[in-house]
Amino acid sequence: MQNLNLSETNKNLLLKLAQQKLGADPEQLRKQMDAGNAEELMKNLDPKTQAKVSSLLQNPQALNALLQNPQVQNLLKNLSGK
Numbered sequence: 001m002q003n004l005n006l007s008e009t010n011k012n013l014l015l016k017l018a019q020q021k022l023g024a025d026p027e028q029l030r031k032q033m034d035a036g037n038a039e040e041l042m043k044n045l046d047p048k049t050q051a052k053v054s055s056l057l058q059n060p061q062a063l064n065a066l067l068q069n070p071q072v073q074n075l076l077k078n079l080s081g082k
Contacts, residue, residue: 010067013076 011033019026042050056063066072 007064010064013067013073014063017076 011030015026015029015033018029042053045053056066
């Protein structure tokens with residue numbers, strides 16, 4: 001899987017969301033993300049969610065646009081408790 005070259009802010013937001021949804025260690029998630037190893041994370045998702053995530057990961061512009069969406073920003077803020 002390709003490295004997505006996400007901004008540090010977007011990477012942190014994505015890690016928070018993944019931590020909340022997967023209950024995974026954020027440092028391990030960061031290492032996997034930095035290595036471009038999303039397959040390990042995705043194996044715990046249902047097939048429909050896997051397909052959606054794969055689609056986003058193949059389109060970094062769409063992923064960045066999603067993470068900049070005010071509704072997504074608000075959701076991530078609420079999930080992180082900040």
